[in-house]
Amino acid sequence: MVYLTRKAEFSASHYYHNPQFTAEENARIFGKCNNPNGHGHNYTLEVTVKGAVDPRSGFVVDLKKLKDVMNREVLDVLDHRFLNKEVPEFLTQIPTTENLAIAIWQRLEPKLKAAQLHRVRVYETPDLFVDFYGEA
Amino acid sequence: MVYLTRKAEFSASHYYHNPQFTAEENARIFGKCNNPNGHGHNYTLEVTVKGAVDPRSGFVVDLKKLKDVMNREVLDVLDHRFLNKEVPEFLTQIPTTENLAIAIWQRLEPKLKAAQLHRVRVYETPDLFVDFYGEA
Amino acid sequence: MVYLTRKAEFSASHYYHNPQFTAEENARIFGKCNNPNGHGHNYTLEVTVKGAVDPRSGFVVDLKKLKDVMNREVLDVLDHRFLNKEVPEFLTQIPTTENLAIAIWQRLEPKLKAAQLHRVRVYETPDLFVDFYGEA
Amino acid sequence: MVYLTRKAEFSASHYYHNPQFTAEENARIFGKCNNPNGHGHNYTLEVTVKGAVDPRSGFVVDLKKLKDVMNREVLDVLDHRFLNKEVPEFLTQIPTTENLAIAIWQRLEPKLKAAQLHRVRVYETPDLFVDFYGEA
Amino acid sequence: MVYLTRKAEFSASHYYHNPQFTAEENARIFGKCNNPNGHGHNYTLEVTVKGAVDPRSGFVVDLKKLKDVMNREVLDVLDHRFLNKEVPEFLTQIPTTENLAIAIWQRLEPKLKAAQLHRVRVYETPDLFVDFYGEA
Amino acid sequence: MVYLTRKAEFSASHYYHNPQFTAEENARIFGKCNNPNGHGHNYTLEVTVKGAVDPRSGFVVDLKKLKDVMNREVLDVLDHRFLNKEVPEFLTQIPTTENLAIAIWQRLEPKLKAAQLHRVRVYETPDLFVDFYGEA
Numbered sequence: 048m049v050y051l052t053r054k055a056e057f058s059a060s061h062y063y064h065n066p067q068f069t070a071e072e073n074a075r076i077f078g079k080c081n082n083p084n085g086h087g088h089n090y091t092l093e094v095t096v097k098g099a100v101d102p103r104s105g106f107v108v109d110l111k112k113l114k115d116v117m118n119r120e121v122l123d124v125l126d127h128r129f130l131n132k133e134v135p136e137f138l139t140q141i142p143t144t145e146n147l148a149i150a151i152w153q154r155l156e157p158k159l160k161a162a163q164l165h166r167v168r169v170y171e172t173p174d175l176f177v178d179f180y181g182e183a
Numbered sequence: 184m185v186y187l188t189r190k191a192e193f194s195a196s197h198y199y200h201n202p203q204f205t206a207e208e209n210a211r212i213f214g215k216c217n218n219p220n221g222h223g224h225n226y227t228l229e230v231t232v233k234g235a236v237d238p239r240s241g242f243v244v245d246l247k248k249l250k251d252v253m254n255r256e257v258l259d260v261l262d263h264r265f266l267n268k269e270v271p272e273f274l275t276q277i278p279t280t281e282n283l284a285i286a287i288w289q290r291l292e293p294k295l296k297a298a299q300l301h302r303v304r305v306y307e308t309p310d311l312f313v314d315f316y317g318e319a
Numbered sequence: 320m321v322y323l324t325r326k327a328e329f330s331a332s333h334y335y336h337n338p339q340f341t342a343e344e345n346a347r348i349f350g351k352c353n354n355p356n357g358h359g360h361n362y363t364l365e366v367t368v369k370g371a372v373d374p375r376s377g378f379v380v381d382l383k384k385l386k387d388v389m390n391r392e393v394l395d396v397l398d399h400r401f402l403n404k405e406v407p408e409f410l411t412q413i414p415t416t417e418n419l420a421i422a423i424w425q426r427l428e429p430k431l432k433a434a435q436l437h438r439v440r441v442y443e444t445p446d447l448f449v450d451f452y453g454e455a
Numbered sequence: 456m457v458y459l460t461r462k463a464e465f466s467a468s469h470y471y472h473n474p475q476f477t478a479e480e481n482a483r484i485f486g487k488c489n490n491p492n493g494h495g496h497n498y499t500l501e502v503t504v505k506g507a508v509d510p511r512s513g514f515v516v517d518l519k520k521l522k523d524v525m526n527r528e529v530l531d532v533l534d535h536r537f538l539n540k541e542v543p544e545f546l547t548q549i550p551t552t553e554n555l556a557i558a559i560w561q562r563l564e565p566k567l568k569a570a571q572l573h574r575v576r577v578y579e580t581p582d583l584f585v586d587f588y589g590e591a
Numbered sequence: 592m593v594y595l596t597r598k599a600e601f602s603a604s605h606y607y608h609n610p611q612f613t614a615e616e617n618a619r620i621f622g623k624c625n626n627p628n629g630h631g632h633n634y635t636l637e638v639t640v641k642g643a644v645d646p647r648s649g650f651v652v653d654l655k656k657l658k659d660v661m662n663r664e665v666l667d668v669l670d671h672r673f674l675n676k677e678v679p680e681f682l683t684q685i686p687t688t689e690n691l692a693i694a695i696w697q698r699l700e701p702k703l704k705a706a707q708l709h710r711v712r713v714y715e716t717p718d719l720f721v722d723f724y725g726e727a
Numbered sequence: 728m729v730y731l732t733r734k735a736e737f738s739a740s741h742y743y744h745n746p747q748f749t750a751e752e753n754a755r756i757f758g759k760c761n762n763p764n765g766h767g768h769n770y771t772l773e774v775t776v777k778g779a780v781d782p783r784s785g786f787v788v789d790l791k792k793l794k795d796v797m798n799r800e801v802l803d804v805l806d807h808r809f810l811n812k813e814v815p816e817f818l819t820q821i822p823t824t825e826n827l828a829i830a831i832w833q834r835l836e837p838k839l840k841a842a843q844l845h846r847v848r849v850y851e852t853p854d855l856f857v858d859f860y861g862e863a
Contacts, residue, residue, distance in 0.1 A: 048590040049553045054582040058308070060196035060223035060265070065375055076376055078383070084265035087196035087223000089308050095586075100557070103473055104484055105549035110583075111486070129196070129220035143377035145321045172194070172225050174326040175382075178367075182320040184862040185825045190854040201647055212648055214655070231858075236829070239745055240756055241821035246855075247758070277649035281593045285644070310598040311654075314639075318592040330852070332740035332767035332809070337511055348512055350519070356809035359740035359767000361852050401740070401764035413513035417457045421508070444738070444769050446462040447518075450503075454456040466716070468604035468631035468673070492673035495604035495631000497716050537604070537628035580602070580633050609783055620784055622791070687785035689729045718734040719790075722775075726728040 050165055051107050052095040055117055057126035060087035061142040064131075085129055090147070091170040092121065094155065096162035108162040120154045144171045148179040156181065186301055187243050188231040191253055193262035196223035197278040200267075221265055226283070227306040228257065230291065232298035244298040256290045280307045284315040292317065322437055323379050324367040327389055329398035332359035333414040336403075357401055362419070363442040364393065366427060368434035380434040392426045416443045420451040428453065458573055459515050460503040463525055465534035468495035469550040472539075493537055498555070499578040500529065502563060504570035516570040528562045552579045556587040564589065594709055595651050596639040599661055601670035604631035605686040608675075629673055634691070635714040636665065638699060640706035652706040664698045688715045692723040700725065730845055731787050732775040735797055737806035740767035741822040744811075765809055770827070771850040772801065774835060776842035788842040800834045824851045828859040836861065 062085045063077040073081050080086070094117055098107045128134055130142040136150040148169045156164045170176040198221045199213035209217050216222070230253055234243045264270055266278040272286040288303045306312040334357045335349040345353045352358070366389055370379045400406055402414040408422040420441045428436045442448040470493045471485040481489050488494070502525055506515045536542055538550040544558040556577045564572045578584040606629045607621035617625045624630070638661055642651045672678055674686040680694040692713045700708045714720040742765045743757035753761050760766070774797055778787045808814055810822040816830040828849045836844045850856040 048588075049556060050586040050588075051553065052584050052586070056308070058222050058224055060221050063377070067375070076381070079263040082263055082265075084268050085196050085221055085223070086194050086263040086265065087221070087225075088194055089223075089225045100551075100553045103475070105471070105551035105554045107553050107585075109484070127215040127218055127222040129218075129222065132220050141377035143372075145323065145372045145379050146377045148321060149372070172192070176324050177379075178322040178324070180320075180322075184860075185828060186858040186860075187825065188856050188858070199649070203647070212653070236823075236825045239747070241743070241823035241826045243825050243857075245756070279644075279649035281595065281644045281651050282649045284593060312596050313651075314594040314596070316592075316594075328852070330766050330768055332765050335513070339511070348517070351807040354807055354809075356812050357740050357765055357767070358738050358807040358809065359765070359769075360738055361767075361769045399759040399762055399766040401762075401766065404764050415508075415513035417459065417508045417515050418513045420457060444736070448460050449515075450458040450460070452456075452458075464716070466630050466632055468629050487671040490671055490673075492676050493604050493629055493631070494602050494671040494673065495629070495633075496602055497631075497633045535623040535626055535630040537626075537630065540628050580600070607785070611783070620789070685785035687780075689731065689780045689787050690785045692729060693780070720732050721787075722730040722732070724728075724730075 048097060049100055049107050050095050050097045051162070052093050052166075053110070053113055053117065055092050055094075055122060057090050057092065057122050058087060059090060059125050059128050059130050060085040061130040061137070062086065063141050063143065065141060085131070088171050090125075091176075092117075092151065093166075093168040093170075094151075094164070095166040095168070096159060097165040098162040108159075112161075113159075116155065116158050120158050121151050124154070144169050144175065144177040145179075148177045152179050152181055184233060185236055185243050186231050186233045187298070188229050188302075189246070189249055189253065191228050191230075191258060193226050193228065193258050194223060195226060195261050195264050195266050196221040197266040197273070198222065199277050199279065201277060221267070224307050226261075227312075228253075228287065229302075229304040229306075230287075230300070231302040231304070232295060233301040234298040244295075248297075249295075252291065252294050256294050257287050260290070280305050280311065280313040281315075284313045288315050288317055320369060321372055321379050322367050322369045323385075323434070324365050324438075325382070325385055325389065327364050327366075327394055329362050329364065329394050330359060331362060331397050331400050331402050332357040333402040333409070334358065335413050335415065337413060357403070360443050362397075363448075364389075364423065365438075365440040365442075366423075366436070367438040367440070368431060369437040370434040380431075384433075385431075388427065388430050392430050393423050396426070416441050416447065416449040417451075420449045424451050424453055456505060457508055457515050458503050458505045459570070460501050460574075461518070461521055461525065463500050463502075463530060465498050465500065465530050466495060467498060467533050467536050467538050468493040469538040469545070470494065471549050471551065473549060493539070496579050498533075499584075500525075500559065501574075501576040501578075502559075502572070503574040503576070504567060505573040506570040516567075520569075521567075524563065524566050528566050529559050532562070552577050552583065552585040553587075556585045560587050560589055592641060593644055593651050594639050594641045595706070596637050596710075597654070597657055597661065599636050599638075599666060601634050601636065601666050602631060603634060603669050603672050603674050604629040605674040605681070606630065607685050607687065609685060629675070632715050634669075635720075636661070636695065637710075637712040637714075638695075638708070639710040639712070640703060641709040642706040652703075656705075657703075660699065660702050664702050665695050668698070688713050688719065688721040689723075692721045696723050696725055728777060729780055729787050730775050730777045731842070732773050732846075733790070733793055733797065735772050735774075735802060737770050737772065737802050738767060739770060739805050739808050739810050740765040741810040741817070742766065743821050743823065745821060765811070768851050770805075771856075772797070772831065773846075773848040773850075774831075774844070775846040775848070776839060777845040778842040788839075792841075793839075796835065796838050800838050801831050804834070824849050824855065824857040825859075828857045832859050832861055
């Protein structure tokens with residue numbers, strides 16, 4: 048059983064706002080992130096899959112297929128987008144790093160065949176990241 | 184004569200669009216960056232000043248003052264902003280990394296007292312950066 | 320259940336010495352780290368908390384509060400200090416990276432409210448780090 | 456119980472080829488990595504050991520001994536080598552990152568005395584790494 | 592006048608050997624790098640171009656064209672190759688980082704149109720790099 | 728003419744104090760760095776030499792000799808030391824990053840034979856560094 052992790056990057060913008068909060072609550076809880084014009088990040092995504100090593104190839108997963116799934120299911124959807132306006136999950140949900148990690152898990156998990164998704168890690172900045180393991 | 188460089192980071196969003204280009208030209212020249220909703224980056228700024236070392240302090244510049252100038256003149260203006268909509272220079276100019284480096288130079292240069300501004304470097308991503316030395 | 324990690328840095332000095340060891344043992348076991356004048360590091364601290372995502376904010380923890388606790392309980396105490404002389408835990412304990420990670424856990428764990436402390440990671444250099452999960 | 460990780464680097468070359476595959480299969484599955492002349496990487500190795508902190512030294516493991524074991528059992532064998540031609544495990548096995556992580560575990564695990572091996576992580580590039588915990 | 596730098600990576604293997612040296616000289620001068628099986632690196636390439644900013648696009652150079660030139664003239668030739676055996680310059684020249692930087696300059700310089708090549712930087716490892724400015 | 732840069736690291740402690748300043752001036756100008764117990768950093772040193780490439784070796788400088796000079800003249804003197812107390816230059820001079828860069832230049836420049844010293848860069852933290860080119 049080995050765990051293989053592939054990194055990728057995407058650039059997106061977002062802002063934090065809960066329409067059920069008052070303006071004062073939004074400002075207090077979300078601070079500068081509440082600016083409705085949005086601001087952006089170079090997100091780094093780490094996708095970890097686990098499985099046994101195929102003795103014929105030496106691979107736990109076909110890296111080309113993993114790359115294709117990550118591109119099609121995640122990067123093509125998120126890269127160079129304003130998350131709140133253009134990504135379905137975030138039309139009704141706040142695009143925090145926590146919610147991004149969960150959304151990326153939900154997009155990837157049903158599409159991975161050979162290997163099992165183990166962890167999604169999302170860095171919003173080099174100093175802040177979130178891990179999601181699919182735990183309820 | 185020594186050169187001292189201080190790094191800082193800011194997160195902002197932008198998009199690339201020239202109203203004098205046709206839609207087709209904007210799409211061809213700017214690609215994904217032409218999305219009017221904007222996308223974002225964690226920019227890294229490096230500011231380099233040069234000067235003689237003050238023998239009493241061992242400093243070429245008072246770091247606290249340099250930090251204050253960088254915060255007041257640059258970071259407070261750019262951080263968590265949509266550059267095209269909220270930063271004066273980019274209401275009429277395209278916020279490319281090139282133009283950002285020049286704008287930051289123009290904001291900092293008149294405000295630095297003791298030491299002389301030598302270079303402004305702006306990283307848009309870890310793989311792309313622009314240097315400006317104030318050369319015409 | 321998500322895991323959120325915030326990084327911070329502090330600069331401190333320390334040395335390694337056990338008064339119950341002979342001079343020869345201290346020299347052999349601790350090498351260059353035994354120099355009583357001390358030497359220093361730019362430590363990097365990673366604090367990981369875990370919990371459910373609050374559906375109203377999208378946060379597992381209020382980042383501002385996490386930052387305040389980390390500053391008050393850890394960084395204000397350790398930053399720009401000689402650990403052996405100025406930090407209570409290390410008046411009687413050797414300030415190895417192992418003991419630093421445990422001390423930081425013990426400082427943070429009782430002060431975190433909403434989310435649960437999961438891991439403290441301390442990098443002494445980019446090539447050496449210690450993880451503590453609160454395990455006895 | 457703490458976990459201590461030490462990083463090290465080695466430079467090696469390799470290529471991917473399974474003599475039981477057809478030429479077409481080797482090309483399709485391994486792509487550019489199938490070039491029999493080999494290509495190379497700056498590998499980064501992270502070795503994590505776990506154990507209790509010795510109250511006399513403050514160490515979970517004698518770092519000098521850990522370094523010596525890593526050098527003798529791993530780095531001296533792999534560094535500046537063509538893995539397929541010069542390292543016993545890879546005369547008959549494909550030197551993928553997965554198989555490298557397992558081979559390094561098997562070399563280190565029997566040689567570590569005081570502390571227990573917890574994880575071997577191998578980065579082939581900054582964007583691809585494999586973890587092995589000794590799990591069957 | 593601004594300077595724009597784009598980074599890229601390639602993986603290659605090489606070894607150092609001068610057929611005019613004795614075996615003893617090759618061993619003494621080149622050490623572990625003299626192993627004829629080769630060893631490898633993840634090279635990082637930084638290409639810097641300089642020029643005026645085009646006021647219509649805000650660009651000093653069309654990044655897509657720069658990327659295409661770098662891929663076609665450099666990366667497609669060097670990536671996943673054994674430099675001594677597969678790259679024309681190094682059939683007769685030792686593929687040191689110095690010679691690599693010069694060879695990359697000579698490949699790129701005649702192909703860049705709009706902007707002027709200013710510097711080629713090649714990292715062999717994170718701790719060793721060479722700059723070439725086209726100076727005789 | 729090429730420029731070759733080699734990086735190295737050292738860990739040291741220091742504090743800032745000018746005996747000709749009043750206590751209030753020392754506190755105001757040097758802030759937390761004025762703590763006489765000292766604090767520390769993982770310094771990163773970059774040494775750049777320039778010269779022509781020797782056509783027989785492909786080297787601008789014998790890397791082993793450069794490494795030996797850097798170790799003997801700089802790292803053995805500064806690593807794991809309290810700069811103010813143990814390094815001659817800083818018994819009478821404040822060990823700022825500026826003064827460190829100049830002192831390292833003065834130690835290296837007379838000892839380098841084949842190649843010419845071009846630049847000394849010292850990082851005190853990842854966000855602050857000083858360059859010295861030997862300019863008066």
